[in-house]
Amino acid sequence: MLGKKSGMATRLTARYPNLFTWxxxxxxxxxxxxxxxxxxxxxxxxxxxxxxxxNLYSQSNKNSQELQEAHKT
Known part of the structure; x- marks a missing residue:
């Protein structure tokens, strides 16, 4: 939206020169x-x-449980 050539902020600034955009x-x-x-x-x-x-641990309940058990030790 802040494009240098045709973004909305550029268009508004062209119409309203004192507009501050960020x-x-x-x-x-x-x-x-x-x-x-x-x-x-x-x-x-x-x-x-x-x-x-x-991805490995979030998609498998078995892997997730093994990770939790390893974390407890």
Whole structure:
């Protein structure tokens, strides 16, 4: 919505020059973290590894119970 050429904010600013536009703070933070993660290759590998582990344990009750038992010890 904040596109430099044809976003809504750009169109409104063209019509109302004193208009102040910004991303909400949560969206700005999410964009910054996403950009940082994309830049660091090691984090991408770690993220993929963690997602695979999550998928393995979240889709199987047996695996989930084994993980909880391992956590208790």
């Amino acid at each position: 991303h909400c703070m949560n969206h700005r933070l999410e964009l910054a973290v996403s950009d940082a993660v994309d830049e660091v290759q090691a984090i991408n590998h770690f993220k993929a590894f963690m997602e695979k582990i999550h």
